[in-house]
Amino acid sequence: GKLIELVYSGSPVDEEMNKQLIEDFKAARKEAGDPNTYEITYEQHGPDKVDSEVIDWGVGPDVYEFTSDKLAILYSKGALAKVSGQYKKFIDEELNYFGQVCATFNDTYYAYPYTGDNTYYLQYDSSVISAEQAKSMKGVLDAAHAAGMKVGYNLGEGFWGAGAMFTFGADFDITFTEDGNIASVAADFNSEKGLKAAKAILEIINHPAFVNTADVPTASTELAATIGGTWNIPAIKQFYGENYACAVMPTVTVDGETKNLGAFLGGKLLGVNPQRAAGDSDRLLAAHELAKFLSDYDCQMKRFKANNVAPCNLDAAAEEEVLANANVQVLIAHAQYAHAQTAVPANYWSAPATLVAAIKENLASE
Numbered sequence: 297g298k299l300i301e302l303v304y305s306g307s308p309v310d311e312e313m314n315k316q317l318i319e320d321f322k323a324a325r326k327e328a329g330d331p332n333t334y335e336i337t338y339e340q341h342g343p344d345k346v347d348s349e350v351i352d353w354g355v356g357p358d359v360y361e362f363t364s365d366k367l368a369i370l371y372s373k374g375a376l377a378k379v380s381g382q383y384k385k386f387i388d389e390e391l392n393y394f395g396q397v398c399a400t401f402n403d404t405y406y407a408y409p410y411t412g413d414n415t416y417y418l419q420y421d422s423s424v425i426s427a428e429q430a431k432s433m434k435g436v437l438d439a440a441h442a443a444g445m446k447v448g449y450n451l452g453e454g455f456w457g458a459g460a461m462f463t464f465g466a467d468f469d470i471t472f473t474e475d476g477n478i479a480s481v482a483a484d485f486n487s488e489k490g491l492k493a494a495k496a497i498l499e500i501i502n503h504p505a506f507v508n509t510a511d512v513p514t515a516s517t518e519l520a521a522t523i524g525g526t527w528n529i530p531a532i533k534q535f536y537g538e539n540y541a542c543a544v545m546p547t548v549t550v551d552g553e554t555k556n557l558g559a560f561l562g563g564k565l566l567g568v569n570p571q572r573a574a575g576d577s578d579r580l581l582a583a584h585e586l587a588k589f590l591s592d593y594d595c596q597m598k599r600f601k602a603n604n605v606a607p608c609n610l611d612a613a614a615e616e617e618v619l620a621n622a623n624v625q626v627l628i629a630h631a632q633y634a635h636a637q638t639a640v641p642a643n644y645w646s647a648p649a650t651l652v653a654a655i656k657e658n659l660a661s662e
Contacts, residue, residue, distance in 0.1 A: 297331030300582045303572065305350070305357035308340040313602050321589045334582065343564050347373070353571040358583040359590075360569065362407070363414055364398035364562040365637045368472065371401050377570040379405035383584055391591070395608035397636050398563035402472055407565035408591040411599065412608035413526045413627050414562035415634060416456065416510070420521035422541040430521075433500060433546040433557060440520035441505040448522035450510035451497055452652045455560055455637075456523065460497055462558030462635050463548060466490040493558070494651065496548040501652065508652070523557075529604045529623055542623055544630045559630065562637030563608060566590055 306314045318336050325334060341349045343361040350356040353375045362370060370376050379387060379399070387396060387405050395409030420430055424443045429435035440447045450456040468483035484490065500506055505520075512531040513519035523545070524532050533540045545557040566587040573580035589595065596607035600618055606627050607613045618624050 297333060298578065299333050299335060300579055302334065302336045302358040302579070302583060302586060303339055303356075304336055304586070305339045305341045305346055305360035307342055307361060310603070311338060311340065313599070314338065317590055317595050317598065318586075320594070321586055324589065325585070332578070332582070336586070346370075347375075350375075353569055354574070356569050356572055358569055358572045358579065359587050360567050361410075362565055362567055363637070364409075364565060365560075367398070367401050367406065367565075367638060368478075370567055371406060372475070372477065374571060375567060375569050376401075376406040377568040377580065377584070379408065379568075379584075383408075383588055386588055386592075390593070390609055390611070392608045392610055392613060394561070394631065394636065395563055398638060399565055400638075402474070407567050408587040409563045409565050409608050410591040410596060411564045411605045412561075412631075413606035414564055414637065415559055415627070415630065416459075416523050416525045417545055417559065417626055417630050418521060418543045419524040419529070419532045419536070420541055420543070421536050421539045423539045424520040425541075427541065427543070430541070430543045431546060433496075433548050434503075436521050436546055437500070437503040437505045441503070443520060445505065445518045445520035446507045447503075447505050448507050448509040448511065448513065448517070448519045448524070449500065450508060450523070451501065452508045452649050453510070454646065454649070456510065457497070457649065457652060459559040459635065460557055461485055461490060461493045463496055463555050464489040464492040464550070464553065466493060467635075492550045492553065495550045496557070497652070499548070499550075526605065526623070526627070527603075542626050544626055556633055559634045560637040561631055561634035 304318060315338055322334050339357055343363045346360050346362050347366045347369045353373055384405055387399060391409055394412045399405045399407045399409050418430055424445060425436055425439040429439045437447050451460060466485045466487060466489040468481060470481050471479045473479045510525060512528050513522055513535050545559050547554050547556050568583045568587050570580060573583060593609050593611050596609040596612040599605045600607055604623055606624050
């Protein structure tokens with residue numbers, strides 16, 4: 297056997313858990329009769345930052361976590377190895393459709409999905425807001441206001457604000473060239489559908505209980521509810537304690553039409569960087585083995601138990617304890633109308649901030 301060195305890049309928050317999963321990988325290789333020894337170094341890059349923090353992919357990580365909207369960017373940097381053969385079969389047969397969509401670029405898999413729950417939805421204090429009030433955004437805001445409290449909803453940022461723009465059916469469609477560049481973008485946000493969504497956003501921002509934040513509630517922020525990110529579930533649960541409740545995105549009504557507020561639903565994936573292995577086929581193969589291992593049933597269940605993150609592995613997602621989890625139930629209902637977070641058009645993330653700023657400016661000048 298030989299020594300195979302790999303560099304793994306992952307979230308600073310999950311470092312301890314990830315290191316344990318990497319030890320599990322080494323043990324599994326040994327058990328499978330693999331004569332090689334693995335030395336795996338951990339580098340900290342958040343899945344949402346790896347594309348900007350790694351400057352030179354020639355010395356970048358071998359295997360790295362990234363969010364699904366970074367796929368096109370990472371592909372164009374040559375930082376994603378194609379997933380083929382037995383590894384493609386693994387994704388085809390063992391991971392769900394949502395995970396497959398997030399891993400696909402120009403009809404080919406370029407990554408290994410390991411969660412399918414990068415989203416946000418209503419998380420609230422049930423002693424202030426009733427389940428009935430939680431169904432509509434007006435109900436949530438009014439209940440919080442009556443109690444002298446606030447509601448956090450980060451509409452000024454793309455992930456939230458752009459998600460809200462989908463509420464009444466406005467959308468975009470992107471086609472790519474072979475080398476990963478955008479060939480064309482079709483969008484209808486400047487239509488009646490987009491205008492209705494903007495009206496709904498205006499009404500929310502106008503409400504005295506509205507606060508533009510995605511932060512975890514604290515005693516000083518007096519938030520009765522938050523449109524909270526799934527990555528903050530443990531912290532939000534801890535804050536609300538036994539009063540913690542969660543629900544799908546509340547509804548808004550504009551010109552007599554009622555819809556659930558739109559949201560992005562993304563996944564987190566593992567990319568294999570072919571530049572780091574450059575010509576060393578053993579190293580590249582080991583990187584694929586590690587990525588596959590970390591996206592399999594066992595690792596997804598361990599992440600679920602540690603962080604409540606919903607699996608995209610079919611068997612893990614079907615486990616009784618997963619299906620019995622309140623957050624997973626909300627996620628399953630939410631996934632039916634949430635927008636898959638894959639590649640987005642240029643300036644898309646900054647557009648909501650511009651829109652919200654313009655709405656606020658108009659309010660100030662009226």
